Amino acid sequence: MAIYLDHAATTPMVEACTQAVIRQLKVLGNPSSLHTFGRAARKELERAREIIARHVDCHPSEIIFTGSGTEADNTALKGLFWRGKAHGRNVVVISAIEHHAILDPAQWLTDHEGAEVILLDVDSNGLINLNQVRELLSHRADEIAVISVMSANNETGVIQPISEIVEIASDYGVAVHSDAVQSFGKVPLSFSKLGLTAMTLSGHKIGGPLGIGILVLRKGFDIPALLHGGGQERDIRSGTFNAPSIVGFATAVEEIFLDFVSHSLKVASLRVALESGIAAKMPDAYINGLSADRLPGIVNATFPGTESDTLLLLLDAEGVACSTGSACSAGVQRPSHVLLAMGHTDVSARSSLRFSIGPSNTAEDIAQTLKLLPAVLTRARAANLR
Amino acid sequence: MRLIAAMSGGVDSAVAAARAVESGHEVVGVHLALSSNPQKYRSGARGCCTIEDSHDARRAADVIGIPFYTWDMAEEFHAGVVENFISEYAIGRTPNPCLRCNGKIKFAAVLDRARAMGFDGVVTGHYATTQEGSMGKTLHRAVDASKDQSYVLSVLSVEQIAGAIFPLGDTEKVDIRKEAAARGLAVAQKPDSHDICFVPSGDNAGWLRDRLGSEVGPILDQDGNKLGEHKGAYTYTIGQRKGLGITVPTSDGSPRFVLKIEPVTNTVVVGAHEDLAVSTMYGEKPIWCGPLLDATARRGFVQVRAHGQPLPCEYFFDGSLLVARLDEPIFGLATGQAMAIYDDDRVVGSATICETAQ
Incomplete structure (x- = not known):
């Protein structure tokens, strides 16, 4: 799925x-x-x-x-x-x-x-x-x-x-x-x-x-x-x-x-579920911009010891589509200028993924993603040669 | 098997990926971005070739119907290939960066990463074959002798060969182009690349001059007489005849050739053709593509250029250097090149030529 x-x-x-x-x-x-x-x-x-x-x-x-x-x-x-x-x-x-x-x-x-x-x-x-x-x-x-x-x-x-x-x-x-x-x-x-x-x-x-x-x-x-x-x-x-x-x-x-409030609440609750799931299952991961006011649907997480393009490939293979920020015209992942401006190093910026949730997502989507993430992280850490 | 197909954007790697899929493997296409050209705001800007090649690779993956990603190997490529290329020239050697890329990037960084991610190996469009036998998986020449690339793969260890898949080794290049067209791959008629990929202008000497400077030095004959001047010893190759810029002719009018490049004194030594003769070569840092060699002399062939002839020889390993004694001398052999040893069509191993003798 x-x-x-x-x-x-x-x-x-x-x-x-x-x-x-x-x-x-x-x-x-x-x-x-x-x-x-x-x-x-x-x-x-x-x-x-x-x-x-x-x-x-x-x-x-x-x-x-x-x-x-x-x-x-x-x-x-x-x-x-x-x-x-x-x-x-x-x-x-x-x-x-x-x-x-x-x-x-x-x-x-x-x-x-x-x-x-x-x-x-x-x-x-x-x-x-x-x-x-x-x-x-x-x-x-x-x-x-x-x-x-x-x-x-x-x-x-x-x-x-x-x-x-x-x-x-x-x-x-x-x-x-x-x-x-x-x-x-x-x-x-x-x-x-x-x-x-x-x-x-x-x-x-x-x-x-x-x-x-x-x-x-x-x-x-x-x-x-x-x-x-x-x-x-x-x-x-x-x-x-x-x-x-x-x-x-x-x-x-x-x-x-028409449905602004209920959509926002739903999306926000899925975001909370994803963030608390990441915190519970992957204690060394962290959410970027955690203490700031944020949009209901965006989770930007750093997974130390990984490279985001590896994570993306492995998650994609499992059917989960997320993003690594912006790629150049040749399709190469660059460390995000946003995360760098927030004090990230090149390495930690390259270890970050963006999940963005919309009204069509369900609680099962989040649960399934959280179920897949630990094994994907283990693989991605092993594949990190830098 | 689950395989990573390294897709350069050329016809060979596209057909290789397609054949791997047809053989029943689960294939993921990966284009390696090898050059970086950082800019102030958008550090992703790259040479136009990379963008076009990456596009071609993506479209080939679309046609084949496999997932496609770009892997940034620019740092690894720079550290492992480009810096080595410069430092080898700086010490008067003539390196082959393609071998280096195969040994350090495609079947090292990429293969290691692929294995860690749960893949079993890497597919490339190299013209070479492998065989399973009593020695395990061994590396052999391609059917199309004119396209054979086993030489540039002779730096692969047994472990690397184990994870390498070469689907094109049994086919002639012309048939690969036909097959690509039949498969609807737009790269069917894309010209082969010839230049060193990180020197897009093709002007090696100019590229090196930007990095190594152009300090003037003497051109000497073997007796130490100054015949002229050069602007950087590294721009010369052993055996080179043209473009020496010598104004003093030889007494008999015979041409002169570069015999030696001495980087410490920035000196180029020239002499007669017969002084280029090499009968024995020594190679350092050997890599074995199969069983380890010992000091027992064996008959076989040595190849010293990517599309060079197999030269009949006797070879052995003296414990630190790989030695090849040629049946017939060859003329003009640059240190820094790889010597690849063949037992019939099997690649035995290779080493970097560090010394030659008449």
Whole structure:
């Protein structure tokens, strides 16, 4: 029996969403066309935008549909940087544990646009230090174009103090973006209450389709586009509307908020079961970010004396799917920059696995995984040559 | 058996994996990432070849229908193969990194890891065969003499041979390509790799210059007369004739050849062709692919290059060095190369050539 514990990578599309996508795929009409067909398609699309806006707690016009979370992150970081640069602001502040969709554009801005990137450290629990933010802003606020800190980390699930960051930044009028791809639909999130300038969401992490992301961008904060063309989405993201995926995204959002509390509680209880099982059966293992507030579904555990790619292979062979963090384009496992930033060594970072639980998991999934783990660990330790 | 198939992304290892599956084994495909190129933010960036090869290996595994993973062996490869390659050149030798990779990585690090994980052995696309007999499992030449790779496997111990599966040894290379096409493997017509994998430009001398510098030294004749200068003795190979950069001609117009490379004094010694003659070679750190040798002289063959001829000889082990006395002298033999001993088509063992005599 296959046990899927990689919901943070992608999670099954909810049935209502699949149906909505199929329905919309059969509807003729470019939503930008002015005739009856176009208007009909546009109507569905705008309805979807309003549904999502309601659950994100933003104005519908603040939603910009993109092709992925990565595109939304790139658009936000580069766009807000360029907007700031026009006013003499050249500094980009990001946390050391951002997803590569933020880290790599930040590096690109350094290499190609002369940006100065400042990395915010995290402590051993994976939390950024608000004093560092305060300190930084008190000295260099008028140089900072954008601060980008993820809402919850994709590898550890650790939730960052976003509203506190915004509160500090707003004293200085500095724009704040947050990648909320992992936390949206998992923990309560309100764009307007957080007071963010921009926020990134992704469809397939919450039971929606692949290939659809959202940049929530505050009204009045227009930024340069990455894609130029037909002028869709406030002229910030041109390209024919992907109506089926947008409608599917909205359907998934509706579904998830229908059962938000019970889903969260269920997932959280499975996480507790997995974590306490690991602690009981494997006393030298430890959970990363244990004392921080975390998403209900992510368990990042270090198993000393093993290598995570060995663990993954052995678990995969037993039918358990989990993750080792991010691999490079050739498929090679690298020590996680997130765990390294939390104080891990290369070796301990390479001994860590992420299990991510979703609503479709059962108590039996967790029990079976815990049953398999000790033997897998024994094998993996023997196979560890380093 | 449960086997790990080492899949390079080439045609041979893909067909080898497919044949292992067909023989009823449970096979898991593994691509070895051997080079690392750390960058500031994304340390996974690698040479384009690795990305393409890893992709090709993955697609072959998809077609064959086996699980596929990439194993990062960059650290082991660097420590075990690349550093050795540099240090051997630095002491005036000419190493063969492919042998080293087989002995230290594919049938060591990979095989050990595979065994610990519960696998029984490692499948590769090498052209060689094994036989089970009174001596246990022994290593032999491939049917296709032009593709035979038993030489680069002659560094495998009995224990390593026991865990090695070579499904291609009984087939001609042209038939492997046909078979790959028939199996729907996209790599059927992918060209063979020739260069040293970690020197993608193929420019060995340039690659070594970046690591060993280019200190100017003298080119001398055997009487110690200076004939010219070189920029790094390591860029020369014993027996080399072309590109010596000598402006002083010989009295009779005969060509000169590199006879000796002396790293300590950074000197290259050149001389006449007949001075290259080697009749006896000595090898250190021997590895036995079957029963241990003793001081009894036996008749057999020695091979000193990957696709070299088997040279008739008398061989024995004097307790510290493997010795081969050739029936006919050969010309230009670099130290650092492996001497592989064959009893007919069976690989007896090998050693690293440390000394030669006329």
